[in-house]
Amino acid sequence: MPAGDGSEAALLAARRPLARPYDGPRMASLSRDEVAHVARLARLQLSEEQLDTFTPQLAAILEHAADVEALDLADVPATSHPYPLKNVWRPDVPRDAGIREAVLDQAPDAEAGMFRVPPVLGEAP
Amino acid sequence: MSAAATGLPEGWGMVIGLEVHCELATETKLFCCCPNSFGDQPNANTCPTCLGLPGSLPVLNERAVELAMRVGRALACDVRRSVFARKNYFYPDQPKVYQVSQYDLPTNEHGHLDLPSGLRVGITRAHIEEDTGKLTHVGGGGRIHDASHSLVDYNRAGVPLVEIVSEADMRSSDQAREYVAELRSILLATGVSDAKMEEGSMRVDANVSVHREGEPWGTRCEIKNLNSLRSLGRAIDHEALRQIDLLDAGDTVRQETRHWDEASGRTGTLRVKEDADDYRYFPEPDLVPLEPSAEDIRRIDAALPVLPAARRAALAGAAGAPTIGAVAIAVERDLDTLALEAITAGADPARVLTHVEHNLAVEGAQRVSAAHLAALVQMETRGELTATQAKATLAEVVATGDDPAAIAKAKGYEAMGADALETLVDGVIAAHPGEWEQFRTGDDKAKGKLTGFFMGKVMQASKGQADGKAATALLRAKASA
């Protein structure tokens, strides 16, 4: 027997006294429409089938995060960098990286020293 | 402050807030060592970082921080602890597909800008961010919607910008123009940017909304990328009227981004605000916070030049009150020091400012010495030069740098002293006794009419060398004697 088989539910139950035991993906609060909206923001073209798969999976993960969501942390500062540093900068001295040709050679499409893309419909948001 | 003239229909008002993007005058980009320069071969100034290659990381340009803080202090902002944030959106001019900017913790906050007219415009924030690359649309006449494809040049990507966001404190397009002109002069004076609107190193977006007086402000629209003061003024006025027309017709104003077409003189829809505006800002984990010390801020303050508002105040103080327009122009042309020194040397302030405003809007004016300007004005005051002669003499001073007295002499502007003028005027009166009698006994209207007659005769007799003002005063004095 491989060690650990079937132990995930127990593991979860032990770790999260506030959350109910994990017993596999399920339909939850996250709607299919929300998932489709997020896919558009992330520029992923999910098939109907993928939406059906992802929706309960993402819902389960978010449900697992519900205990974090439920914490009252109003007075706790956020940590965005684990090792606190400040004022890191470099001198304003130019240097030629010399990579132009190597990069343009590998571009999916290039023209006149520029990256070529299909028509761009609409302005930058 | 009196109410601004808006040019809007009776009962309507507009409010304007401006966002000004300004490229910082650094040698390198904001987060990499590529040159910050304009007009090079496409993609010549690129590296892994500003192309967003996998694995690359940003390292902040110290000079860009210094310049941004200088802008902040020049605008009386609090310069504070700041944090970079990622603004996420897909667009091909954005090599990392996020823009590094600042969000809830900008470098500069809560400042103001005092305009020559006396209006104080609040500065909400002035934050640091990176510029995008440049897209060229090929085919379809270069218009985005008809193009066959587009080309991307990332030379501009990562160029350091400050975005200066004003409070919505302006009530007319004139005030908006005044604000941008004043801001530009500060950016130039502090050496922060070359601030060329036409070349895009200074770009203005205007947020405009309108209301019927007494009602709340309506939905605002943003007009993007105005690249001259003229466009700024016209676009704002047009946009305000467009919104009023909509509201008058019972329609609503949609929140949207619009562009200004200088040729047609209209604004058009660029983009309606939509869910793609969910930028998912979060603190940029690849950069650490900026925390200027009190000492850093003192050092920046100490290095700031005297700003236009203070220069205006100094000159106005020396010149007396009713000269606000001319004082502003003197500062704008960088002639305020010249004017101030000439006044200090004893020249009549009004005449000095008149010359600065009307006769020194020329190349090389800064080279005129204060001593020469003072001497010229004093000759004029003593009646040794007419206004016309003084102007011609000043032009020679600018061109040659010679002494004004020598120039006047060489031009044959012989001094017509007070005695000579009186002799000449007496001669003209004696030659025209009928007209003189009418002038002497007539009312103001008649005097006004005959002044022209006598002045013509005086000028004729003096071959144009008489001082018109002095001659008129003499005539009036003799009539009432």
Next chain:
Amino acid sequence: MSPVDTARSTAAAVRAGERSARSVVEAHLGAIGERDGELHAFNLVTADAALAHADEIDAQVAAGHDPGPLAGVPIAVKDNLCTAGVPTTCSSKILDGWRPPYDATVVQRLRAAGAVSVGKTNLDEFAMGSSTENSAFGPTRNPHDTSRVPGGSSGGSAAAVAAGFAPLALGSDTGGSIRQPAAFCGIVGAKPTYGAVSRYGLVAFASSLDQIGPFATDVADAALLLEVISGHDPLDSTSIPKPPLSLSSTLQQGVEGLRVGVVKELLDAEGIHPDVASRTRAALEALEGAGAKIEEVSVPAVIYGLSAYYLIAPAEASSNLARYDGVRYGLRVDAPTTGEMYDRTRTAGFGAEVERRIMLGTYALSAGYYDAYYGKAQKVRTLIIRDFEAAYERCDVLLSPTAPTTAFELGAKADPLAMYLNDVCTIPSNLAGHPAISVPFGSGDDGLPVGVQIMAPAMGEATMFRVAAALEGARA
């Protein structure tokens, strides 16, 4: 498993001219040729370049120059580290064939130390996974049992060292991606303090968590490799401005008088397999026998670690992976407009796990959810750091299992959340930015290796490696 000389003995022999770098590299290329078809540790074996480099090193030795502390030592490099001119794929179709125009800082430092890269190792796509099954180029197998996973995401590097393909390898660790595969493959793997090793040239997964670290067959080799790659790098703004770590000189000082705490929350839970728990307790006893003071400590906030991690890491990933848009490099699937080109390229280029995490992260950052998810998770990091600080007032290092179980079968964890639970013991160190090392300590009833994790406060690597060396000595 072929017996492997240590990196130390190999480098010493090459530097002394007793053994040629070419012969060393040839032997390892031979091992790769024999068995990598079965294991698939490598995405790419750079045999010609490795031999040419070995010849250069031999020439340096012949000319009386010292090629450096890793002279002639073969090393396997995780395929999310940029290597100039050599394909760097992140095991993703979206970067298939991409050749970076520059070297990662760690790759430069390896070269400067005389190490010879033999190839790029397989990983879970963009380092997202715990089994190396999420690779666009197929899974890597565990050298101890090829029906099992090697762990992940640095499974290729771990398998390469365990199989004797190279005495050293580099991995990256965002939530346990070095330590868990080291445990599964029975080798040593360390995640340094955040900022101790430059991330320049590491293709980003979650920038505030990612660190590069060493794999080796023993603690001393891992220490040597970490010494070579650590130290300040001006190209990484989060790099700690300190000189390279000094570890080897204090490695054998023992643990007499050191205080070792075992983290209650990470040991007593039912989810930890009994074999793993008993090996962890055995490790404690071994350290006690070597003179350490043992106590049980509580780090209460670690129970929120997994949740916080699976909000923070995907959020940062969703932004880091936005740049794969088909415009500048990598895959492009053509389309009539740029917008459709984005959609098609990204959908075709990313595997399901990457898509899932991008979706999750996009959601966690999106308007209306930021405060509840990403913002809260960043605050949980603060809680975890505070709880660790309290524990480190009483203890010099902390101990826990590295992974809840031994290596599992390929395909055993089809459900994403079940897979994520593998990282429960390793994630807290990433969230806190602290160093941690996995040391093999015996095996379970299934005969598969068990790893024990030693954690230390920020920049506490020297003590951590000392304890690791003592534990390794006790195992023998």
